[in-house]
Amino acid sequence: MLKKKLKECPDCGSKNIFHNREKGETVCRECGLVIEDRMVDFSQEWREFDDDTGPSKRRTGAPSSHTSYDQGLGTEIGSSSDYYKLGGKDKDKFFRLRKWQYRISTAIERNLKVALAELKRVSSFLKLPKQVEEEAARIYRLAVQRGLVRGRSMESVVAGALYAACRRHEVPRTLDEMGEASGIEKKEIGRTYRFITRELEISIRPSNPSDYIPRFASALKLSPETQSKSVEILEMARKVELTSGRGPTGIAAAALYVASLIHGEKRTQREVADVAGVTEVTIRNRYKELIKKLNLTKEVEKHKKK
DNA sequence: AAGACGAAAGTGGTTGA
DNA sequence: TCAACAACTTTCGTCTT
Numbered sequence: 001m002l003k004k005k006l007k008e009c010p011d012c013g014s015k016n017i018f019h020n021r022e023k024g025e026t027v028c029r030e031c032g033l034v035i036e037d038r039m040v041d042f043s044q045e046w047r048e049f050d051d052d053t054g055p056s057k058r059r060t061g062a063p064s065s066h067t068s069y070d071q072g073l074g075t076e077i078g079s080s081s082d083y084y085k086l087g088g089k090d091k092d093k094f095f096r097l098r099k100w101q102y103r104i105s106t107a108i109e110r111n112l113k114v115a116l117a118e119l120k121r122v123s124s125f126l127k128l129p130k131q132v133e134e135e136a137a138r139i140y141r142l143a144v145q146r147g148l149v150r151g152r153s154m155e156s157v158v159a160g161a162l163y164a165a166c167r168r169h170e171v172p173r174t175l176d177e178m179g180e181a182s183g184i185e186k187k188e189i190g191r192t193y194r195f196i197t198r199e200l201e202i203s204i205r206p207s208n209p210s211d212y213i214p215r216f217a218s219a220l221k222l223s224p225e226t227q228s229k230s231v232e233i234l235e236m237a238r239k240v241e242l243t244s245g246r247g248p249t250g251i252a253a254a255a256l257y258v259a260s261l262i263h264g265e266k267r268t269q270r271e272v273a274d275v276a277g278v279t280e281v282t283i284r285n286r287y288k289e290l291i292k293k294l295n296l297t298k299e300v301e302k303h304k305k306k
Numbered sequence: 307a308a309g310a311c312g313a314a315a316g317t318g319g320t321t322g323a
Numbered sequence: 324t325c326a327a328c329a330a331c332t333t334t335c336g337t338c339t340t
Binding site: 187190268269270280281284288 | 308309310311312318319
Binding site: 278282 | 330
């Protein structure tokens, strides 16, 4: 059977694609994206000579989606019509297997059904794009298949999967927001997030402070100019290595605060702190570092007087 | 009076022996 | 597994606008 193979990762463009036949997965070695966990045969086996014979030989059905709990497909072992062909011993085996298959698949499917409902709820609460929701569903499905949910609450794994998906798609939500939306403590989300990304070998690059800027800026009703100024500041900060090791939200908040001063759209530290989910103190610390290392003191002073 | 600033002590997570 | 450690928070007193 011919498999249509992807030449490069649709996510990061890397050519380093790994097809794992045993697991039936296609994985990008660069970014860890699971491109397809059920390899689909896109090739056509039959040529269609006319419209009559065509449809009957096509094997495609309704599109399958990761967010529908069984991808629109269920698995069953055999059917009663096959069973009379078997001898006595095999009959037993047949029934045992079918029973097991039934138990396992219904357990997983039941789980997925509930989990994906929860996932959709949280995702729409956070107004996450469809892509992210799909990615999260994919991650969750993998987690269930590998039995990573055992010993953890389903909700926390859902939250962890969503958080991971957000990071992968660079639409970061803070752990606080995720916690608020899912009703799970943020440290718990952090734990499961780390756990599943490690177990599933999903690599995620450290989040970039400037990813947070648009959202914070709009929450503070800051002008686009201020917004781009703060991205500029972040870029400069990155060059002098002010950003590494520090919480991205704190840096983003401080950059936004500085930018708001420079553009005469002053927001209080309190206001910025609230939308960014950090304290004033953190903003002050980052702010101090920023104006010192980047020599922005004069620039800020100049605008203060106006 | 509100906002900004900074010191000190506390918290949760990472790291390295 | 434990202790050291860095980042961040909480709290609170002081200074500035």
